[in-house]
Amino acid sequence: MAKIFEFKQCVIILKSTGKKAKNLRELKDVLSSVSEGAITHHTYQYFLKGHVLEYTNDFAHWAGEGIEERALAERLSNIDPYDYPSIQELRSDLISAIDDHLATFPEPRDAMRGDEFHFNETVALVFPAGVRARNLAEFLMAMKYLEGSSLYYHFYDARVRLGNKADDFSQWLEEGMEKPEVARKVRSIDPFMHNLESIRERIVEAVEEEVKRDMESAGVAQ
Amino acid sequence: MIEAYRNIAPKGDLMLLAKLGEALRGRSFLHVNSTREGGGVAEILHRMIPILQELGINTRWEVIEGDARFFDITKKIHNALQGNEETITEQMWAYHSEVNQRNADKLDLEADAVLIHDPQPAALINYRKGGIWMWRCHIDASGPQMAVWNALKRHCEKYDAAVFSVAKFARAMPVEEFIIPPSIDPVSDKNRDLTPAEIDDAASRFGIPRDRPMLLQVSRFDRFKDPIGVIKAYRMVKKYNDCVLVLAGSPASDDPEGEAVLNEVKEYASGDKDIIILLLPAFSDRDINALQRMATVVLQKSLKEGFGLTVSEAMWKEKPVLGGAVGGIPLQIVHGVNGFLVHATEGAAFRIRQLLTNPAMAKRMGERGKEYVRTNFLITRQARDYLSIWYALEHNGKKVLEL
Numbered sequence A: 001m002a003k004i005f006e007f008k009q010c011v012i013i014l015k016s017t018g019k020k021a022k023n024l025r026e027l028k029d030v031l032s033s034v035s036e037g038a039i040t041h042h043t044y045q046y047f048l049k050g051h052v053l054e055y056t057n058d059f060a061h062w063a064g065e066g067i068e069e070r071a072l073a074e075r076l077s078n079i080d081p082y083d084y085p086s087i088q089e090l091r092s093d094l095i096s097a098i099d100d101h102l103a104t105f106p107e108p109r110d111a112m113r114g115d116e117f118h119f120n121e122t123v124a125l126v127f128p129a130g131v132r133a134r135n136l137a138e139f140l141m142a143m144k145y146l147e148g149s150s151l152y153y154h155f156y157d158a159r160v161r162l163g164n165k166a167d168d169f170s171q172w173l174e175e176g177m178e179k180p181e182v183a184r185k186v187r188s189i190d191p192f193m194h195n196l197e198s199i200r201e202r203i204v205e206a207v208e209e210e211v212k213r214d215m216e217s218a219g220v221a222q
Numbered sequence B: 001m002i003e004a005y006r007n008i009a010p011k012g013d014l015m016l017l018a019k020l021g022e023a024l025r026g027r028s029f030l031h032v033n034s035t036r037e038g039g040g041v042a043e044i045l046h047r048m049i050p051i052l053q054e055l056g057i058n059t060r061w062e063v064i065e066g067d068a069r070f071f072d073i074t075k076k077i078h079n080a081l082q083g084n085e086e087t088i089t090e091q092m093w094a095y096h097s098e099v100n101q102r103n104a105d106k107l108d109l110e111a112d113a114v115l116i117h118d119p120q121p122a123a124l125i126n127y128r129k130g131g132i133w134m135w136r137c138h139i140d141a142s143g144p145q146m147a148v149w150n151a152l153k154r155h156c157e158k159y160d161a162a163v164f165s166v167a168k169f170a171r172a173m174p175v176e177e178f179i180i181p182p183s184i185d186p187v188s189d190k191n192r193d194l195t196p197a198e199i200d201d202a203a204s205r206f207g208i209p210r211d212r213p214m215l216l217q218v219s220r221f222d223r224f225k226d227p228i229g230v231i232k233a234y235r236m237v238k239k240y241n242d243c244v245l246v247l248a249g250s251p252a253s254d255d256p257e258g259e260a261v262l263n264e265v266k267e268y269a270s271g272d273k274d275i276i277i278l279l280l281p282a283f284s285d286r287d288i289n290a291l292q293r294m295a296t297v298v299l300q301k302s303l304k305e306g307f308g309l310t311v312s313e314a315m316w317k318e319k320p321v322l323g324g325a326v327g328g329i330p331l332q333i334v335h336g337v338n339g340f341l342v343h344a345t346e347g348a349a350f351r352i353r354q355l356l357t358n359p360a361m362a363k364r365m366g367e368r369g370k371e372y373v374r375t376n377f378l379i380t381r382q383a384r385d386y387l388s389i390w391y392a393l394e395h396n397g398k399k400v401l402e403l
Helices: A024-033 A036-049 A058-066 A070-077 A087-104 A136-145 A148-162 A168-176 A180-187 A196-217 B011-024 B040-054 B068-081 B090-106 B122-127 B146-156 B196-206 B227-238 B258-269 B285-294 B310-316 B345-357 B359-376 B379-394
Strands: A005-021 A117-133 B028-033 B058-063 B113-117 B132-137 B161-164 B176-179 B214-218 B244-249 B275-279 B297-300 B321-324 B339-342 B400-402
Touching: A005 A024, A005 A036, A005 A136, A005 A148, A005 A168, A005 B011, A005 B379, A024 A058, A024 A087, A036 A058, A036 A087, A036 A117, A036 A148, A058 A070, A058 A117, A070 A087, A117 A136, A117 B011, A117 B379, A136 A196, A148 A168, A148 A196, A168 A180, A180 A196, B011 B379, B028 B040, B040 B058, B040 B379, B068 B090, B068 B146, B090 B122, B113 B122, B122 B132, B122 B146, B132 B146, B132 B379, B161 B379, B176 B379, B196 B285, B214 B227, B214 B285, B214 B310, B227 B244, B227 B258, B227 B345, B244 B258, B244 B285, B258 B275, B285 B310, B297 B310, B297 B345, B310 B321, B310 B359, B321 B345, B339 B345, B345 B359
Parallel strands: A117 B400, B028 B058, B028 B113, B113 B132, B132 B161, B161 B176, B214 B244, B214 B297, B244 B275, B297 B321, B321 B339
Antiparallel strands: A005 A117, A005 B176
């Protein structure tokens, strides 16, 4: 793997599918036929929005806030999209969760007018962030100042691109920098329990420790 | 021009703008709307056209001409798309088309990309000479009079794409539909930094006491902006926190109810010298800027709203904002993070009290608000988005585009 890490950034432009749901039955119906792009957006791309509160995808968010079905929101929040080999299987589990909820709980209310779930898709534009790192210290500096969409691209989007639950950062740390321990720390950050800023803090912390250790072992410190 | 945004707009937006500029350099981009002055669309075009030109894109802005009859019809179309009861006869639609045809004869409509703003010039699509055509709807069309929408749709469906401000404003159509929120310009008179002297000068001209916290709502005097509800909330707060309320708005010539609402508000506020009602002339941008900067808490307690960019304007000035959970306001306010969404007068009063008694929280929310606007609602982002959809439409079908 190349030693130089080229930071990239991604911007997404929303596209409306024109489809919406005002209650769970409509949500389920649209989910069964909507494009794979829409499911990708409402699950994988959730973390690009920055301010994550207590959900892990738009469906859970809407169940919790739009129609106040907390039990379903909890269940949907536990669905890990990276666990699925295909969008089709993810789609089918989302529908099953809704089916189970409808079979167990009293009929949920409709969303208020204006609070319906709107199904969107995206076009992503990927471009160089104009920053590169040749070593851990440069990587650390870049991590501190990179924009959120760059973190998203390398930490979240990479999981889909690499298809192996890894992210670009840990892959480079392991293969490019031969730092398996720091790579392991980055890889062990739970992508669902943090927003982009707290992901940044954790990566910085892990890399900073390693840089400090390198400096100390080289006798630079003191 | 672009240099003015460096260190203000996100670096990534400027980089993508430059990349898209490289990809589209020398190509032509035409904007068409129906007015050069007044209104949010003209305001943003005045600022955006030079940015696009500086990127090397041959950008033009044309304005269609029409008589009073035409604009009376298009005003009715606008209101009907927002859900009001209006009758647009076939004869009126025919006149709409006729005026569009006359304009098409006069205007140079040849360009690589054409962005037509709002319903007034929508029928120009029938005179397309080539290039990519996009229809930009700035109106909340989520609950239109269907007969009027269906008539307008005949034109809209001929475009390559439609662009709406918020997903919930969009209508299902057999064309690509993009979502691009509007934006504010951080270096314009309405939003640029002001000196303390400029702020003090506005405060003394308007007779605003600075010794107590100030609540502010900037909006037209319109029932949908709920000015009476704002006064009620202020009165609930006043029992606990001494404060001043400023209601500032400009008269809208297209709103016959404006004067009646202003009189109602004045009457409801009478006898309280701590309620200051300001009727500002059009283009009072710097004064509005000063008012927003001297406020402690800003309200946009609308009952119905388009996008509500006054929210982003206030957030840009690091103010905590309370907004009604309607229109585009929930897109700007992340509840509890950079402001509060409220559903009732009591809710507004409660949140104002929270902010007045907890200045540290108010400060934190204000700071987050500014960052949120920086990332999402600056003009550079909107320019970036327009070029992105043009570029995306030229690479039709691709979901990921590498530049």
